[in-house]
Amino acid sequence: MFFLLMEGKQTRGRQKIAIKRIGNEDDRLITFSKRRSGIYKKASELVTLCGAEVAVLVFSPAGKAFSFGHPSIESVANRFLGQNIAPNDNTHPLVEAHRKVRINELNQQHNELLVMEAERDRWKVLKEGTSEKSSQGWWEAPIDEFSLQELKQMNVMLEEFHKNLHKKINELRRNGGASSFQAHTGHATNIPFCQL
Amino acid sequence: MFFLLMEGKQTRGRQKIAIKRIGNEDDRLITFSKRRSGIYKKASELVTLCGAEVAVLVFSPAGKAFSFGHPSIESVANRFLGQNIAPNDNTHPLVEAHRKVRINELNQQHNELLVMEAERDRWKVLKEGTSEKSSQGWWEAPIDEFSLQELKQMNVMLEEFHKNLHKKINELRRNGGASSFQAHTGHATNIPFCQL
DNA sequence: AAAACTATATATAAGAC
DNA sequence: TGTCTTATATATAGTTT
Numbered sequence: 001m002f003f004l005l006m007e008g009k010q011t012r013g014r015q016k017i018a019i020k021r022i023g024n025e026d027d028r029l030i031t032f033s034k035r036r037s038g039i040y041k042k043a044s045e046l047v048t049l050c051g052a053e054v055a056v057l058v059f060s061p062a063g064k065a066f067s068f069g070h071p072s073i074e075s076v077a078n079r080f081l082g083q084n085i086a087p088n089d090n091t092h093p094l095v096e097a098h099r100k101v102r103i104n105e106l107n108q109q110h111n112e113l114l115v116m117e118a119e120r121d122r123w124k125v126l127k128e129g130t131s132e133k134s135s136q137g138w139w140e141a142p143i144d145e146f147s148l149q150e151l152k153q154m155n156v157m158l159e160e161f162h163k164n165l166h167k168k169i170n171e172l173r174r175n176g177g178a179s180s181f182q183a184h185t186g187h188a189t190n191i192p193f194c195q196l
Numbered sequence: 197m198f199f200l201l202m203e204g205k206q207t208r209g210r211q212k213i214a215i216k217r218i219g220n221e222d223d224r225l226i227t228f229s230k231r232r233s234g235i236y237k238k239a240s241e242l243v244t245l246c247g248a249e250v251a252v253l254v255f256s257p258a259g260k261a262f263s264f265g266h267p268s269i270e271s272v273a274n275r276f277l278g279q280n281i282a283p284n285d286n287t288h289p290l291v292e293a294h295r296k297v298r299i300n301e302l303n304q305q306h307n308e309l310l311v312m313e314a315e316r317d318r319w320k321v322l323k324e325g326t327s328e329k330s331s332q333g334w335w336e337a338p339i340d341e342f343s344l345q346e347l348k349q350m351n352v353m354l355e356e357f358h359k360n361l362h363k364k365i366n367e368l369r370r371n372g373g374a375s376s377f378q379a380h381t382g383h384a385t386n387i388p389f390c391q392l
Numbered sequence: 393a394a395a396a397c398t399a400t401a402t403a404t405a406a407g408a409c
Numbered sequence: 410t411g412t413c414t415t416a417t418a419t420a421t422a423g424t425t426t
Contacts, residue, residue, distance in 0.1 A: 013399020014422045019244050030393095031422080032246040038420060039238045039252075042403095046235065046254070048215050050228040053255040056239070057276045061247040065276060077273050080253045080261055209416020210405045227405080229410090234403060238420095396426075403419070409412085 032060060040068040053079070228256060236264040249275070 022028040036058055043054045047070045055069040055076035067073045218224040232254055239250045243266045251265040251272035263269045 009399070011398045011400095011424060012422085014401050014420080015399095016401060017245075017422070019241050021247060022245050027422085028246050032242065032248060033394095034421065035238065035242050035245070036248075039235060039242065039250075041420090042231065042235050042238060043252070045215050046228070046231050049213075049218050049231070050224050051217060051257040052228060052232075054235075055251075055253040056235075057251040057253075057272050058242070059249040059272065059275065067276065073276075076253050076255065077277060079255065080263065080269070081273060081277075205416070207407060207415045207417095208405085210403080210418050211416095212418060213405070223405090225410095230404065237403090394426105397424080399422095401419105401421080403417100405417085406415090408414080 036066060043068050044070065055080075232262060239264050240266065251276075 022031055039056055039058075043056050046052050047054050053070060053076050055073045056067060057073070057077070058066040060066070069076055218227055235252055235254075239252050242248050243250050249266060249272050251269050252263060253269070253273075254262040256262070265272050
């Protein structure tokens with residue numbers, strides 16, 4: 001602790017910062033990661049609360065891509081581009097997107113899986129009140145209906161599914177497809193897939 | 197005021213809500229609008245603080261499209277979509293890779309340029325006196341750090357640089373192949389993913 | 393290089409205009 | 410619709426583990 005003036009307080013808490021480029025690279029990277037997660041969370045809440053479709057695309061200064069999307073990044077982005085770009089312009093990349101779409105479906109499932117896994121532990125805790133069955137979004141699964149036993153079984157199934165998914169994705173990758181995704185899991189378990 | 201128990205308080209303040217679909221339509225619409233703005237603000241802060249590129253696409257349940265993007269929705273979306281499309285019909289991998297790297301460098305410069313130009317224009321506008329409700333948002337640039345003279349010089353430099361950049365890009369296109377500049381913008385930025 | 397921890401800054405629900 | 414207010418919920422800066 002640098003400041004001895006803080007009688008009785010363990011930290012200075014959140015400090016105000018100016019909205020300008022963060023000079024220190026380490027701080028900037030940490031802030032990038034934290035705030036990116038924060039935006040994903042906000043986006044997912046907007047989806048759930050209002051039934052909206054949202055896509056968030058982020059490129060780090062280093063050029064690494066991150067994204068959040070519901071129902072999928074592709075669907076939202078295409079919907080947007082489709083209405084803003086000449087609809088019958090077939091030179092647009094969308095034409096050759098067949099394999100890509102398949103891979104993206106898998107990736108989306110993978111993202112959902114990661115989210116579910118991340119949420120799974122929270123569900124255990126959440127087993128208190130609120131018997132809601134409004135299954136709007138993918139994360140809004142029927143929480144309360146799972147006993148601990150069922151959660152354990154689900155855990156096993158998820159892990160199995162997870163492995164299979166990776167295998168399929170890797171097969172597709174070897175066949176020439178490519179995609180790169182990162183899920184918002186709340187746990188930052190990043191498994192970006194690699195092209196080539 | 198429903199609750200007479202609120203001694204001395206004018207409102208109950210922010211109330212906790214469950215993250216589930218808001219039943220009342222009016223509330224849902226208001227929340228949609230407020231939170232959408234909130235996400236834009238967060239996105240713009242991420243841009244400014246970390247130098248990221250961000251696009252946020254939102255569709256209301258009614259199907260109306262909203263978006264935020266920096267440097268532009270199109271550039272970020274194309275960059276993302278392009279990155280997820282597998283150019284599996286490459287000629288020679290190494291040649292292609294080298295060209296991609298070169299174009300990637302140019303694209304990054306170009307994106308930086310777009311950012312700088314966008315900011316420059318904002319500064320210009322602000323200098324010219326239309327200072328209305330621009331007291332918030334990421335475009336609130338550090339005006340005071342730049343004299344008018346410096347802005348003019350920067351303007352010239354930017355335009356020169358911009359022209360050269362386009363020239364180089366066009367050269368590469370002629371030597372390299374089919375894609376448009378826009379397509380290259382998308383394809384050129386997956387260095388972190390394919391380890392060329 | 394993540395994750396956890398406080399204390400504080402910020403976002404926003406509910407209401408009023 | 411949009412803007413303002415208030416009080417509270419939530420996000421997060423700075424730091425430690």
